[in-house]
Amino acid sequence: MAHLELTYPRPDVAVLTLNRPDKLNALSYELVEDLHTTLAEINANNDCRVVVLTGAGRGFCSGLDLSDPSPERAGQGTEFPRSGMRWQERIAELTARLHRLRQPVIAAVNGVAYGGGMGIALACDIRIAAQSARFCTQFIKLGLGGCDIGVSYTLPRIVGAGPAFDLILTARAVEADEALRLGMVSRVTPDGEVLDTALSIAETLCGYGKFGVESTKQVLWANLEAASLEAALHLENRSQILSSTSGDMRAATEAFHHRRQ
Template sequence: MTDMAGYKAKHFRWSAQDGIAVITLDRPERKNPLTFDSYAELRDCFRTLAYADDIKAVVFGSNGGNFCSGGDVHDIIGPLLNKDMKGLLAFTRMTGDLIKAMINCGKPIIAAVDGVCVGAGAIIAMASDLRIATPEAKTAFLFTRVGLAGCDMGACAILPRIISQGRAAELLYTGRTMSAEEGERWGFFNRVVEQAALDNEALALAKRLAEGPNFGHMMTKTMLNQEWSMSIEQAIEAEAQAQAICMQTLDFKRAYDAFVAHQKPVFKGD
């Protein structure tokens, strides 16, 4: 296994304490756009998190009043115009690999969204497990606004499952902005909090998850994603197997022992 508390990020901000990692993009003067380098490092970071026992939950936060303005116009979109089909496909597969890595990292991810959350930034929020926003959050899947399809980085598969097919279709066809109030009402945001409370709310939720049965959380995340492509009968059988595996963990015994002793269980993730 890998320890990541001391990880040194080159192309974004990273901190870790008490089992909680906090990631923020670090170009606030540009509303935190992504670059080729930050895409690749984020992909590799989430891939490594799958093997990190010392990280229990991840907060993907905002910086300078904004979450992420998507791919940098000068550093990404301009250079893409000069790539051939092989180069373009390599890029789109890399961006998709970031989402795959987030889904498969085994850790609950909380997006703390303030201000601009558009393009690939909206996708990162979408691919997180839980989302908290401020009233100032402005979320838009802008791909059709730049002449592309709305089907980017899994949007046509994931977004309808969060907010319904019709609402997702509206956002993906038009590229219009979804307000924080809409996002909460539609189920995209779990809650909306005041800007000053955003970081503390996200960290408090992450702390609650980090103190929970981490193996059980990993299994929950795995089944939430795998069951998309299962029938109901397959899903019930898969969950039976998953739960039987979890019943072999020491955390399951700890919960029973604590209940008998009228105490709060202290989970250790094994």
């Protein structure tokens, strides 16, 4: 059975399913490598406009597979601690790869998103949670530092510094309703409906201009680091002018006038 499933319910939407349901989709060496390979494939697919990331079975992702926490293959022939650093960097690189992906990524979180699973969800552009979803940083409970796989960067920017410090230091579990209140997710759905909701959002995004959607994702992430309002405006202005040359604005304007008539 494949550790990762890639399907296209329509040519412009990719559904990426973590597929280790017996392990709550824990991150094994094979799954991490499959994610890197498949995300690179999706990034090169000019027909794909949006990616939906979800988990098979009862969970989104329970984090690192603790039955094999430091696989020998991941060390690439080096000894510890170099081998451990290679594996650590390879997992953490997934969050950067999700950021660099041209397509917006919607996390459809079903069940637990713990440790690395929460880190991957936070790296996505939109997060939708099923009512049974639970989030937990987990790392500090394992005798490690609480900051891993990008959470010290993403979580404070999503929920603010105060709540992020609380969640990372205490590693307490957050239910879906609290995640919504904190802004960790933007919607909560009944169990069994989270994937359909994510696909509906994907369909909406596919109705917008290709360049406009790609540049919007890039500008949003880039301006989280903007040094000033002026710097943010400069990037927005250039993106808008470039978007206006794609032809999508002309088509949208004509469609708007046609509807008015």
